[in-house]
Amino acid sequence: MKGDRGEEVVLMLGNEAIARGAIEGDVKVATAYPGTPSTEIVETLALLSKDYDLYVEWSVNEKVAFEVALAASYCNLRSLTAMKHVGLNVASDPLFTSAYTGVRGGFVIVSADDPSCYSSQNEQDNRIYGLHAYIPVVEPSSPQEAKDMTIYSLEVSERYGLPVILRTVTRLSHSRGPVKLGPIRRSSKKAVFERKPEKYVCLPANARRMRLEAIERLNAVEKEFNNSSFNVVLEGESKVGVIACGLAYTHVVDALDELNLSHRPSILKLSTVHPIPKELLANFLEDKEKVLVVEELEPLVELQVKALCHDLKLKAEVHGKDLIPLAGELTPLRVLRGLASFLGVSVELPELKVKLQAPPRPPILCAGCPHRNAFYAIKMAVKKAKVEAIYPSDIGCYTLGYYPPFELVDTTICMGAGVGLACGFAKFTDKVVIATVGESTFYHACIPALINAVFNPSSFVLVVLDNNFTAMTGGQPSPATGVNAMGQQVKKVLPEDIAKACGVELCKVVDPYDVDSMIASIVEAIEHVKRGLGPAVIISRRACSLTLLREERLGRIKLEKKMVEADKCKGCMTCIKLVGCPALIPRAGKVVIDENICTGCGLCERSCPYKAIGVLRS
Ligand code: SF4
Ligand code: SF4
Numbered sequence: 001m002k003g004d005r006g007e008e009v010v011l012m013l014g015n016e017a018i019a020r021g022a023i024e025g026d027v028k029v030a031t032a033y034p035g036t037p038s039t040e041i042v043e044t045l046a047l048l049s050k051d052y053d054l055y056v057e058w059s060v061n062e063k064v065a066f067e068v069a070l071a072a073s074y075c076n077l078r079s080l081t082a083m084k085h086v087g088l089n090v091a092s093d094p095l096f097t098s099a100y101t102g103v104r105g106g107f108v109i110v111s112a113d114d115p116s117c118y119s120s121q122n123e124q125d126n127r128i129y130g131l132h133a134y135i136p137v138v139e140p141s142s143p144q145e146a147k148d149m150t151i152y153s154l155e156v157s158e159r160y161g162l163p164v165i166l167r168t169v170t171r172l173s174h175s176r177g178p179v180k181l182g183p184i185r186r187s188s189k190k191a192v193f194e195r196k197p198e199k200y201v202c203l204p205a206n207a208r209r210m211r212l213e214a215i216e217r218l219n220a221v222e223k224e225f226n227n228s229s230f231n232v233v234l235e236g237e238s239k240v241g242v243i244a245c246g247l248a249y250t251h252v253v254d255a256l257d258e259l260n261l262s263h264r265p266s267i268l269k270l271s272t273v274h275p276i277p278k279e280l281l282a283n284f285l286e287d288k289e290k291v292l293v294v295e296e297l298e299p300l301v302e303l304q305v306k307a308l309c310h311d312l313k314l315k316a317e318v319h320g321k322d323l324i325p326l327a328g329e330l331t332p333l334r335v336l337r338g339l340a341s342f343l344g345v346s347v348e349l350p351e352l353k354v355k356l357q358a359p360p361r362p363p364i365l366c367a368g369c370p371h372r373n374a375f376y377a378i379k380m381a382v383k384k385a386k387v388e389a390i391y392p393s394d395i396g397c398y399t400l401g402y403y404p405p406f407e408l409v410d411t412t413i414c415m416g417a418g419v420g421l422a423c424g425f426a427k428f429t430d431k432v433v434i435a436t437v438g439e440s441t442f443y444h445a446c447i448p449a450l451i452n453a454v455f456n457p458s459s460f461v462l463v464v465l466d467n468n469f470t471a472m473t474g475g476q477p478s479p480a481t482g483v484n485a486m487g488q489q490v491k492k493v494l495p496e497d498i499a500k501a502c503g504v505e506l507c508k509v510v511d512p513y514d515v516d517s518m519i520a521s522i523v524e525a526i527e528h529v530k531r532g533l534g535p536a537v538i539i540s541r542r543a544c545s546l547t548l549l550r551e552e553r554l555g556r557i558k559l560e561k562k563m564v565e566a567d568k569c570k571g572c573m574t575c576i577k578l579v580g581c582p583a584l585i586p587r588a589g590k591v592v593i594d595e596n597i598c599t600g601c602g603l604c605e606r607s608c609p610y611k612a613i614g615v616l617r618s
Contacts (some may be wrong), residue, residue, distance in 0.1 A: 002051055003043065012179045014172040015040035017353040018110060018142040021150025023048060024182050027080045028189065029055045029072035031065035033444065034473035035084035036119040039110035042082055042376070043476070046485040052186060057477050061415070061444040061496045062087035066094050066109070073107035073163075073230030074200065077193035078154050083109035085126050086414060090445070094131065094462075095163075100210035101200050102161040102217065105189075109135075110166045112173050115296050115329035119170075121395065121412060125297035128304050130165050132212045136221045137165045137274040138230070138247030143177035148228060150270065151182070156224060162217050167273075169296060171329065172247050204547035212324040213238065222275040230271035231280055234455045239345065240265040241288040241316070243281075243305065245273055245295040255427070259337055259345060276304045279583040280607050285309060285316045292342040293320040296330045323428035336466065349561040363400055367583035368549075368599025371398045371465050371540035373512035375406040376603055377540075378434055378463065380515075381522035387432040387530070390425045394418035394446075396438035397472045398465050405580045408436070416445025419462060423453050424536075432526055433460035439539075440470040442476040442495050447502065450535065459529035461522065462537045464495045467544040475546070497539040505534035513542055545599045560600040561616040564591050568612035575604040575613065 001020060017042050022030060031163040032042035046056045055072075057064035062083040072079035083091060088111050095109070110532045116607055129138035140146040146168060154379065170470040198206055206510040207295040217244055225231070233463075255265060268284045270277075270479065273295075285291060285308070287567040304319030309316055323338040325332070333349065340347040365372045368406050375398075382389050393399060393409040403410035416448040437446050442464050450462065470476045477483050479493035499507045506528045510518045518540065525536035540599065551557045565614075569590040576584050584591050593604070595616060605613040 001266060002048065005181050007180055007182075009178045009180050011176050012143050013040060013059065013174060013176055014143045014168055015112075015174070016044050017147040017179045018166070018168070019044035019048070020152050020179065021053075021147040022108075023052055024079050024147070024184050024189050025151035025154040025187055026078050026617045027054070027154065028077040028105075029069055029079040030081070031057050031069045031079075032082045032597055033059055033061050033062045033065055033087060033472050034476040035087050035112075035602055036473055037170040038082045038084045038087070038110060039473045039476070039492065040173070041110060042485070043474070049486045056485045058470075060479065062091040062470045065089035069107060070098055070103070072191065073103040073105040075193045076104045077189060077191050078106040078158070080108045080110065080150075082400055083255035084110065085111055085113040085124050086120060088129060090127050090415065095129065095135070096133045097202055099214045100202055100207055102213070103157060103163050104161070106158035107163040108150060108153045108166050110164055110168065113167060113169045113297070115169055121414060123297065125300065126165065126301050127167050127273055128298060133161055133298065134218050135165055135227075136272070137167055138272050139167045140172065140271065141247050141269065143172070143175065143248040144179050144232050145230065145271065146172060148290060149180050152230065156221060160217050160221050160224070162176045162214070162221065167246065169247055169329070172331065178462055194429045206276045208308070214321065216261065216277050222277060225272035225277040226279040228277070231277060232269045233284060234263040234265035234267040234269070238263040239287055239289040239372075241268065241284060241291040241340070242266070242272055243268045243284070243291060243293045243301060244294070245301050248294040248296055248330055248335065251330055251332050252339065252466060254332045255336040257345070259340060259347060261343065263344070265343070269352040270301060273301055276301065276308070281305060281308055282314070285314050288316040289343075290317040292323065292339065293318065294324055294330070294335060294338070295320070297326070299326070312362055322425055328340050333433050338343065338349040364580065364582055365397065366545050367581050367594070368545035368601045369397070370512040370540065370545065370601070371401065372579065372581065373515055373542075373601055373603050374436070374463060374465055374518065374540040375401045375408050377515050378408055378436075379406060379520055381519045381526060382432070382434070384519065385432070385523050385526040387526060389431065389432045390432065390435050391423060392418045392421040392435045394437040394441045396441055398436050398438055401436060405572045405578055408434075415441055416449060419449035419453070422454070422460040422462065423449060423458040426458045426529070432529060434522075435460060435462045437462065437464055439464055439468075439480050440473070441467035443479050443493070447498060450499065450504065450537075451502045452617065454538065455537040457532075457534055459532050459534055461525040461529055463522070463537055464537060464539045466495060466500065466541040467538050468547065469544065471544045471546070475544070496539050504537050506537050507534065507539070509539040509541055512543055515606060547601045551599065561593070561595045561598045562602065562613050563593050563595070563607055563616035565612050566590060567615060568610055570610050570612070572609065574609055575607050580605040
């Protein structure tokens with residue numbers, strides 16, 4: 001990744017290729033909130049920050065990430081912000097207005113969409129944001145294009161004064177492919193902000209004019225896209241055409257090879273999907289009798305092609321989502337099926353035989369995860385307080401509290417919604433409400449909802465599961481960590497200080513490994529909210545078990561592992577049923593503990609009715 005290595009070809013993840021494109025393209029500022037499948041872009045740039053005098057930050061949420069990168073662009077620095085698809089919803093407020101103000105330094109917004117919801121709460125096609133917000137959208141089809149189109153997007157953005165959305169998808173972000181490196185040209189540009197209130201202040205009088213300017217800029221980009229070298233026509237031998245967008249192009253090429261036709265259709269590989277290059281499309285469609293648009297998720301291009309055919313009175317019959325699935329990730333097989341049906345050929349679909357399959361593994365909290373202890377304590381506290389409860393939760397590892405044995409997650413909507421919904425549930429029902437959020441999510445989107453709970457009095461328990469970083473995306477620092485993306489030591493921002501500053505009266509910090517004290521604190525919080533005294537916040541603080549195991553491997557700490565005494569174990573499985581820790585393994589009618597992943601949290605020990613679990617003495 002590092003260095004000017006001539007035209008060397010390197011195997012790279014799509015996300016790493018985008019990061020390399022940012023370096024080659026002279027990006028000076030990169031920001032993000034971690035979110036699968038986009039995380040590795042800024043993670044890679046953070047590692048390179050010192051080598052290339054690059055400012056990199058993990059922002060508290062995508063809106064802030066967007067605004068920091070936009071400010072850099074206003075100061076004539078090239079910048080990039082990356083987020084998963086739902087992150088762009090959070091950033092959509094400044095996104096729309098950024099098209100009005102326009103930008104100065106090239107500004108690229110990477111939207112990493114997640115068809116099939118591999119790690120997301122929904123499936124959305126963010127190319128549509130471009131249409132709605134008057135922002136150009138480009139869609140690479142390979143890691144090579146991901147790198148090259150990052151540079152191209154920066155250039156287009158700077159030339160036409162508009163942000164550009166670079167849309168990638170999980171399959172591209174997380175696939176490796178050969179990437180030919182290019183020269184690294186780092187300028188010595190310094191940030192300069194020129195005061196131009198008429199350009200940057202979106203008062204109604206300015207905004208009305210700005211909207212017209214945004215439309216003009218977009219029209220100019222359309223002319224550019226008509227001649228973009230990333231849009232390629234491969235002439236075929238029939239009057240049939242296929243328009244393939246982004247990654248779908250590679251599936252189309254594979255499917256056509258599989259079909260082995262006597263007359264191959266023409267292909268338009270379309271990489272600039274908004275504004276749609278009408279001239280290029282009109283030329284392609286002119287002599288076609290029928291055309292299939294292959295794109296992942298929404299019929300964004302299909303609808304525009306149909307409109308174009310209508311406007312230009314072209315006779316091509318346009319197909320798309322009637323043959324290509326609307327929901328879920330496109331796979332070579334799904335495209336092959338759609339293409340075969342479009343071409344009217346029968347095809348023997350290859351049987352997918354996988355010889356070795358990983359054993360099915362339900363999603364589960366890691367062994368020794370402090371969240372497991374926290375959920376256990378919540379369950380015991382609710383039992384002890386003899387109340388019925390509702391459990392709104394949020395996005396993060398703790399969403400796994402949904403599964404048995406805990407089943408303490410009733411809602412998961414989006415970042416921060418756990419606390420917002422808690423405000424409502426506590427007002428509109430007579431149940432006790434116990435919300436769970438991670439500390440990273442707390443900073444991201446929970447603070448306004450917590451202020452709301454104090455301002456519009458709502459009494460619920462909020463358990464902030466603080467494991468000292470953003471665990472689900474691989475351990476990026478959060479404001480509680482005390483270190484930032486570039487490795488600088490910074491002041492810690494603690495959730496308890498924020499909660500108290502918001503006006504929360506009952507706020508306690510507990511260690512979830514000290515289960516009794518945590519149960520007592522939650523019972524106290526339940527009593528507090530039952531009396532209608534406003535929200536009560538419990539900070540459950542203990543480092544992620546992956547950190548504990550790593551620290552142990554490095555010899556920095558010693559964990560007191562547990563073991564099952566075989567002669568005392570009755571094989572009742574109570575430990576597994578109550579605790580569900582993956583380090584507890586049923587074997588020959590009894591249970592053993594995998595000491596490689598046990599952190600010695602002690603939760604199973606307290607659950608065993610026969611006192612069969614104790615400290616491992618090696
Ligand atoms: S002590 Fe028990 S519950 Fe805790 S990590 Fe070890 S096996 Fe799992
Ligand atoms: S709860 Fe105790 S006795 Fe029962 S299976 Fe687990 S270790 Fe054995």
